[in-house]
Amino acid sequence: MNEFIEEITMCPCQSGLCYQDCCEGFHRFKKKPINAEQLMRSRYCAYVLKNIDYIQQTTVPSQQSLLDMDALLNWAESTEWQGLNILQHKTLSPIHSAVEFEAFYALAQGQQIHHEYSVFVNINQCWYFIDPTVARPTMKQPCICGTNKKFKHCCGAFL
Numbered sequence: 001m002n003e004f005i006e007e008i009t010m011c012p013c014q015s016g017l018c019y020q021d022c023c024e025g026f027h028r029f030k031k032k033p034i035n036a037e038q039l040m041r042s043r044y045c046a047y048v049l050k051n052i053d054y055i056q057q058t059t060v061p062s063q064q065s066l067l068d069m070d071a072l073l074n075w076a077e078s079t080e081w082q083g084l085n086i087l088q089h090k091t092l093s094p095i096h097s098a099v100e101f102e103a104f105y106a107l108a109q110g111q112q113i114h115h116e117y118s119v120f121v122n123i124n125q126c127w128y129f130i131d132p133t134v135a136r137p138t139m140k141q142p143c144i145c146g147t148n149k150k151f152k153h154c155c156g157a158f159l
Helices: 003-007 036-048 052-057 061-066 069-077
Strands: 080-091 096-107 110-123 126-129
Touching (some): 036 069, 036 080, 036 096, 036 110, 036 126, 052 069
Antiparallel strands (some): 080 096, 096 110, 110 126
16 A cells, blocks of 8 residues: 555545545455445545555456556556546446546646446445456356356446
8 A cells, every 4th residue: 555645634535534534444444335436436546545456456356367457557656636526326236336437637648537437246245346448258158246147137237
C-alpha cells in the first residue's frame, strides 16, 4: 500500500468521510463493501493511492490472473486523479449490480473524463468487479462467478 495513505484527510472516493472512516478498512481487508457503489468508490480510491493489489483482489477471482498488473500500475502512476462522479447505481439481478460513473483525471495531454458503466457480482457475500477487458468464456461455458449457470445466462447477460 502507498506510504501517503495515512496522511489523507478526506477520502479520495468523495464520500465526504475521512479516509480512515471510509475506504481504509476496505483497502486493509478489515471490512467489505456492502454494495457495488461502495466497491466502485473504494476501487477509484485505490487507483488514486496506486494500490493495485486492491484492484486485483476486488476483480472477479477467475479474472485476477488475467489482469496486466504492470499496465494497471503504469496507468495509476501516470494519472493525476481529480474526482469521481457516480451517475447511477442499480440492481440488475439478485447478485449483479451496475454503477455508471465519471472519473476525472489529468495526463500530460490535458484533462480527461473516463465514463464507464461497470458491472459487479456478489460471490459469497463479497462484491467483485467484472472486468470486460480480459478474455471471457464463450456464452455456453460456465460463468466466471462460479454459479452453475452458463455465462450467457449469468454475468454475460450484463456485459
